[in-house]
Amino acid sequence: DTAVSQTPKYLVTQMGNDKSIKCEQNLGHDTMYWYKQDSKKFLKIMFSYNNKELIINETVPNRFSPKSPDKAHLNLHINSLELGDSAVYFCASSPGTRKRETQYFGPGTRLLVL
Amino acid sequence: DQQVKQNSPSLSVQEGRISILNCDYTNSMFDYFLWYKKYPAEGPTFLISISSIKDKNEDGRFTVFLNKSAKHLSLHIVPSQPGDSAVYFCAASVGGNAGKSTFGDGTTLTVKP
Numbered sequence: 001d002t003a004v005s006q007t008p009k010y011l012v013t014q015m016g017n018d019k020s021i022k023c024e025q026n027l028g029h030d031t032m033y034w035y036k037q038d039s040k041k042f043l044k045i046m047f048s049y050n051n052k053e054l055i056i057n058e059t060v061p062n063r064f065s066p067k068s069p070d071k072a073h074l075n076l077h078i079n080s081l082e083l084g085d086s087a088v089y090f091c092a093s094s095p096g097t098r099k100r101e102t103q104y105f106g107p108g109t110r111l112l113v114l
Numbered sequence: 115d116q117q118v119k120q121n122s123p124s125l126s127v128q129e130g131r132i133s134i135l136n137c138d139y140t141n142s143m144f145d146y147f148l149w150y151k152k153y154p155a156e157g158p159t160f161l162i163s164i165s166s167i168k169d170k171n172e173d174g175r176f177t178v179f180l181n182k183s184a185k186h187l188s189l190h191i192v193p194s195q196p197g198d199s200a201v202y203f204c205a206a207s208v209g210g211n212a213g214k215s216t217f218g219d220g221t222t223l224t225v226k227p
Binding site for chain 1: 116146150155156157158159160163165203205209210211212213214215217218219220
């Protein structure tokens, strides 16, 4: 069983479209994250939810909207896609919000905006 | 301004030898450091961590060294195995807050049989 799964794995779409990426974790964790890995390979935090509540919201365009229907799922919706949104998006989870918890990452979603 | 940097994009090592991966940081407030390993088409997986109160942490073949004065950490893999071939990311945070880790851009390690 995959601990943190993401769908789709690959997403190719046109500029201006709206798309969603789904993330699910079966680890029983309370906290989930979205990261963006840009063309320079740096992983940067975008959002974090704890028990369905937003706890981290970095400087991200408001075209990006996370949604957490329950603590096992954290989906990422992107409106009006732009070329610069092309990246690999990783979902992750951790047990809670205590210090030094280990994060578990999903396999990533490779988004290409044409 | 990247606060965590891995200046070697790639490293090639012979099987059985030592692999040394390096990471530099600029923020003196960082007090918790991690190394992740990433295979192609997979997400990063946690490997080893170190708190700033220590200068060394060892787990099997993996040892992380921290030099606070130089703002430098390194990961040693001894002996290196072909299965260690992957991208290695270092990350740093203040207070060990997982969601506030700053990642480096990775070093691709290739271990040749």
